[in-house]
Amino acid sequence: MAPEERSLQSEAESLCATALWCYARGWVPATSGNFSARAGERILITPSGLDKGTLQPADLLEVDDEGSVVAGSGRPSAEIALHLLLYRARPQADAILHVHSVWNTLISRYYAAQGHVPLEGYEILKGLSGVTTHAYLERVPVLENTQDYAILSAQLADALAQNPAAHGVLLSRHGLYTWGQSVAEARRHLEALEFLFEVEMRRLFSQEANMPDFLP
Numbered sequence: 001m002a003p004e005e006r007s008l009q010s011e012a013e014s015l016c017a018t019a020l021w022c023y024a025r026g027w028v029p030a031t032s033g034n035f036s037a038r039a040g041e042r043i044l045i046t047p048s049g050l051d052k053g054t055l056q057p058a059d060l061l062e063v064d065d066e067g068s069v070v071a072g073s074g075r076p077s078a079e080i081a082l083h084l085l086l087y088r089a090r091p092q093a094d095a096i097l098h099v100h101s102v103w104n105t106l107i108s109r110y111y112a113a114q115g116h117v118p119l120e121g122y123e124i125l126k127g128l129s130g131v132t133t134h135a136y137l138e139r140v141p142v143l144e145n146t147q148d149y150a151i152l153s154a155q156l157a158d159a160l161a162q163n164p165a166a167h168g169v170l171l172s173r174h175g176l177y178t179w180g181q182s183v184a185e186a187r188r189h190l191e192a193l194e195f196l197f198e199v200e201m202r203r204l205f206s207q208e209a210n211m212p213d214f215l216p
């Protein structure tokens with residue numbers, strides 16, 4: 001379905017189903033995480049502080065491209081600035097998913113000093129759009145976390161400009177942002193990246209534990 005044919009209602013249902021799916025995996029604990037979908041000039045986004053395990057389409061806020069609420073009650077997540085920036089920097093993106101999983105929290109900390117997480121040689125990289133072979137290096141930028149959203153926005157804008165092929169961005173000890181041309185595509189990117197984060201961290205743990213026969 002072309003993006004312009006997707007209605008706000010169907011995107012709302014898709015977003016809520018995805019939020020429940022993330023909650024069931026433990027990726028949005030304690031009301032964390034936020035999700036949005038864009039249809040034309042309107043954006044649907046999760047309100048601040050809502051339990052993602054009970055999210056319903058009626059809970060979503062409708063905002064314009066400046067972030068002003070045009071429908072719904074409550075206030076948008078504090079991280080709405082990052083969603084708006086991402087939509088501007090990635091015009092093809094019509095959905096953004098942000099989760100706080102155990103594995104993305106660990107791997108973003110591990111690679112914070114390096115500034116990006118390298119993911120290379122895995123078959124599931126083909127779950128990322130445009131990637132057609134396992135022989136591919138995905139670099140996921142890692143930004144330093146801060147509660148100052150002006151600083152975070154500047155860091156994110158820089159990372160997106162420097163990494164045009166990236167499918168996601170990590171905030172150190174915080175979480176992952178990923179996006180797609182639809183909620184379904186963003187969800188596939190999320191599932192592929194979280195799978196890869198877990199594989200990489202388990203590989204690093206095995207090295208730390210001196211299990212040389214386990215993995216090279």
Ligand SMILES: [Zn+2]
Pocket residue numbers: 032033034079098100174175
């Ligand atoms: Zn967050």
